[in-house]
Amino acid sequence: MxxxxxxxxxxxxxxxxxxxxxxxIVTPRAPEDLDDEAWGEFLYLRTNPKGRCAERWVHxxxxxxxxxxxxxxxxxxxxxxxxxxARPPQAGDD
Amino acid sequence: xxxxxxxxxxRGSRTSIVVRGDARDVRFVRAMAAATxxxxxxxxxxxxxxxxxxxxxxxxxxWLVVSETQPGHALASRMQxxxxxxxAAVIDVSDARVVYAVTGAHARDVLAKGCALDxxxxxxxxxxxxxxxxxxxxxxxHQRSAEPCxxxxxxxxxxxxxxxxxxxxxxxHLHASGGSSP
Numbered sequence: 001m002x003x004x005x006x007x008x009x010x011x012x013x014x015x016x017x018x019x020x021x022x023x024x025i026v027t028p029r030a031p032e033d034l035d036d037e038a039w040g041e042f043l044y045l046r047t048n049p050k051g052r053c054a055e056r057w058v059h060x061x062x063x064x065x066x067x068x069x070x071x072x073x074x075x076x077x078x079x080x081x082x083x084x085x086a087r088p089p090q091a092g093d094d
Numbered sequence: 095x096x097x098x099x100x101x102x103x104x105r106g107s108r109t110s111i112v113v114r115g116d117a118r119d120v121r122f123v124r125a126m127a128a129a130t131x132x133x134x135x136x137x138x139x140x141x142x143x144x145x146x147x148x149x150x151x152x153x154x155x156x157w158l159v160v161s162e163t164q165p166g167h168a169l170a171s172r173m174q175x176x177x178x179x180x181x182a183a184v185i186d187v188s189d190a191r192v193v194y195a196v197t198g199a200h201a202r203d204v205l206a207k208g209c210a211l212d213x214x215x216x217x218x219x220x221x222x223x224x225x226x227x228x229x230x231x232x233x234x235x236h237q238r239s240a241e242p243c244x245x246x247x248x249x250x251x252x253x254x255x256x257x258x259x260x261x262x263x264x265x266x267h268l269h270a271s272g273g274s275s276p
Contacts, residue, residue, distance in 0.1 A: 008138045008154055009224070013210040016227060061232050062225045063138070063153040 004069065007081055009062045020056035022046045023068045024088060050074055054088045098241055100198030100267040102260045105245070108193050109161040111170050115182035116155060122180055129176035130159050130169070141223050141236060150223045150236055158187075158234070158247075191234075192253040194260060197243040200267040205244060207263045211235065213244070229259045 002014040028034055028042055047053075053073050058066045070079040070089060080089055115122040117136050127133050132142040132149045134157045142149045146162035161169055166188035173184045196204050202213045208229035212218060223236040233256075234247040248256045 010138070012226070015210070061227050064156075064225075065153055 002076060002078065004057060004078060005081055006059045006062055007067050008065060009059060012062055016059060016061040017057050018060045020058060023054040023056045052079065098198040100200040100204065100264055102264050103195040103197060104257065105193040105195055107188060109164055109166040109169055109188045110191060111159040111166065111173060112156065112185045112187050113159055113173060113182065114156045115177065115180065122182055125176040125180060129173040139222050139224050141221050152225060190250060191247045192250050194246045194256060195243055196246065196260065197241055201242050201244055204260065204263045204267065208259065229256065231256060
């Protein structure tokens with residue numbers, strides 16, 4: 001069980017949250033200009049790193065706000081949380 | 095801890111209005127104060143109250159206005175009028191939820207059986223509120239008094255389930271004097 005620090009509500013159980021997958025994936029401005037491969041890449045291909053991973057989470061059963069979480073997929077340690085729209089903190093920032 | 099008997103009290107439905115807006119906008123805060131007599135609290139998990147009316151924090155731009163004296167439609171239309179022209183939303187959700195109160199010396203023990211929130215006085219004090227899960231269903235918990243009394247707002251559709259769950263959870267404490275845990 002993860003204890004996720006919601007930027008508004010503070011640390012809460014993982015059961016209150018929903019993970020929205022990898023963060024910082026930019027929706028193509030003109031999807032009609034993409035070929036199938038590029039569109040497929042946008043839809044399905046994720047970095048799936050072993051280690052630091054930036055994810056979107058929403059506090060479904062709390063304040064219902066989205067935010068970003070920087071999580072280590074090996075240790076399950078949550079390194080930091082930050083606002084939607086903010087740039088991901090770089091390695092060594094914490 | 096007081097020696098008050100632990101009990102579950104059904105409080106039925108209650109006038110509840112969801113309001114969304116920008117608390118940094120002084121016009122929004124003034125309009126809310128004019129319509130409800132209360133300013134929306136900005137700190138997460140806090141409430142503002144006056145007699146039998148309260149404003150509960152739900153999110154950084156979302157509040158629940160509850161009242162035990164005013165009908166929902168009257169309060170909602172007054173708020174709608176006050177907030178006219180502002181970037182805000184008012185939704186009457188009075189019929190969506192039912193309210194249960196858990197009171198008495200073992201109230202925290204009862205809730206701890208199905209809720210992961212730390213409700214110890216050092217972490218959750220009088221007047222605070224929190225949205226969370228109780229027995230797997232969404233709940234809004236508001237501490238109404240230091241007795242303690244916790245009010246639970248749950249969806250009407252799961253009201254019967256929550257009532258049955260609370261009745262089972264409180265059973266072991268019903269005949270206890272309240273002072274010490276078994």
